[in-house]
Amino acid sequence: MTEKSFPVGIATGVGSWPTDDAREAATIVVGELPQLPHLVELPGRGLGADMIGRAAALLVDLPLDTSTTGYRVAQRPGPVTRTARDLLARDLDALEEAWEVAGRRGTDQPVKVQAVGPLTLASQVELFGGHRALTDHGALRDLAESLAEGVRAHVAEVERRLGSPVLVQLDEPGLREVLDGSLSGVSILQAPRALPEPEALAVVQSVIEAIDVPVLVHCCAAAPPLDLLRRSGAEMIGVDVTALTVADLDGIGEILEAGLPLALGLVPTTPPERAPGWRDLARPAVTLVDRLGFPRRTLAERVLVTPTCGLAGAGADWSRRALRSASELARAFADGAEFD
Template sequence: MTLWRSENSREAPEPVDLLVGGIATGVGSWPGTDPREAAATIIGELPALPHLVELPERGIGADTIGRVSALLVDLRFDSTTRGYRLAARPTGVSRRARDLMHADLDAIEEAWETAGSAGTGRVVKIQAAGPLTLAAEVELPGGHRILTDSGALRDLSESLAEGLIRHAAEIRKRLGAEVVIQLDEPQLTTVLEGSLQGPSILNTIRALPEPDTLHILDTVINAQSSPVLLHTCASRPPLTTLGRTAAAAISFDAATIITADLDALGEIIDSGKKIALGLTPTTPPAASTTWRDIAEPAVRLIDRLGFPRAILATQILVTPSCGLAGAPLPWARKALALTADVARAFAEEPESITFE
């Protein structure tokens, strides 16, 4: 997505791309339970694209699925022994999710002002579980997954689309910032393959055809006035499907790419979509690690695909390989610093990067 701005109304406006290559960002989650400390850290370590932090250690309503209950319009969740279920009326879970979300927004607003970023037009990223992962994880009142009911799936995707519009608008109002939206779809591969289990081993959930998958995803993506980054942490990201969506960028762990994926990845780069490559490990490595160690897989991948390394500066964003909620706090901080170092190297002189 491009926003049009002009400092002189008599001149033709210049397009400003909110998603640019050669920058670092986080996937979303962070260790601990203190939203103020987390917000200050993320804004300080990721100046080009900080994000609204997720703190799943706070429990129900704070995890990737539960916090979406704070965003949905006219839908809400309750908890079950297996996870979350649609509820007919507001519940303690939905109220807790909203309270936690408000605390997160207050924290980032405070950190934003302290950093002197208020009203500067900087960009911030927000994250939410995507419609297919929600439909795969959340149950209907009768116990079956939302994915098994086409009408409920449609209602969920429309509710999420509207909720994200309102969420992004609140961020813009509070921070005076531009917004990028990340949709997390860790279950996308299993939805496409039909490998999800129902409430018992006797219940099978059929694969969702790719056209239906694309329609659901694009229902949410196309409703937004902000660019959308589509993220998956699946062990085998469905690159062909991801590339066919309306998302402005896709995000995945670089370590999951195998030879069979190269053609699809090359087509995505050719299409002009941005790619957020997960490179920095989420747990402390056994040996000392430098930014060159982390950068090497991405550089070699671009070389193998036959693209000029300038692509690293124009189309590649750098992230940790997944969320950092499970990382020790010292390593989480170090991971962000290394991620930023790699992005800086990609932006400045990608052609000169060498390895022993």
């Protein structure tokens, strides 16, 4: 495990970006998020560029193709896998260029990369017969192992290109559906069963351990399984604060009690009717720590500020504004600003 850990008291992005211009996006992210920029995802480019399609560029010996309903495990690499690899290479070229221009090469400045988590991936990828990979224990294991190996190789490639340490974010937006058994199947009688939490935990733990650099697990869905996330081995847990309910308070408190920092989604991913100031954006986080009985300095010492989720659905202007707002809010937390 690298000694470089996830920083706190600063801001970063979640991953996706609304345009299809990799170079422009990389330049913006490196400029607006000077302390923890990230490799952008540009899902608007189509197949191979969305969260699941990006995995086609990472999986080792498990190529993906498309079916009438989504992505499917294939026998050999085809157009989808080749497209995903080509798009990822372009994104890396763009980030490397922006990194060089910003004078970051060879520094200890970390950068973050994102990948879909193993359970969300298995819930969306089909096997040859059309069933979700989640329904087959062997396929789930193979998919998780392939993903971990691919992410590890991806990290090594980014480190080589940038000469800087790399941190990993695993995105698990489908985790609640996996645990609840609320996913559809090829028929009503063949819907995936609810995956028992111990099995789900073991899968996520195995990938985090294999990646071997600090990992943030991010779940921006409602009712995130906070107990599982806390025990996953991740170094940081990411949630959308605006989606939390009273029922989630104990889980957030247990994460903080365990000494784990939080990536808190506080900046809207689409432009609100009235542009919020940093005090407006801070209110959910301040309310959260107040209700849990933690001192407000926790927001500077244990929190990474992010948008509530990816920015693929935002306009280009708001996306830049969202990153700038996240940075301003992080500075306000770090400076101990008054929020009342």
